[in-house]
Amino acid sequence: MVESAAFDRVAAAARAAGLSGPVEIAPAVEAGSAWAVTQVDNTWPVAVDPAGGEVTARSDFADWPLLAKLSGLGIQAHMGLLFGLVNQILLAALALRASSSGATAYGGSADPPTPTAAPSLAPRQPAAASVVCRSVSCSSAYR
Incomplete structure (x- = not known):
């Protein structure tokens, strides 16, 4: 069982090392090892020796x-x-803007869309030949 005085020493050492706000104290798995102390946001962890209350490692x-x-x-x-x-x-503000742009894209406009002609799927006739044959040597495909 871990004594509460060790938690107090570790918390005081962590505060002295610069941790502020709510902290999470994790006792060491092995006896004699440093305890891990991190802020709740898990940004700046330090390791503290519970016996002496000294910071043994930190991540700046x-x-x-x-x-x-x-x-x-x-x-x-x-x-x-x-x-x-x-x-x-x-x-x-960014979330409101993103949700409002999505709402206006799906029927949020007061004006109904104007109908447009659908593209025709009927086969198209080939355009007239651009080659003009004036001599007998022209291919019959261009006549």
């Missing part, structure tokens, strides 16, 4: 490769976490 955004940074930022923007309320308002 500056250390991530470029594609991982872009992917993380894209996910946060898509979820509305990147810029807070402004991001959520922009996402809501």
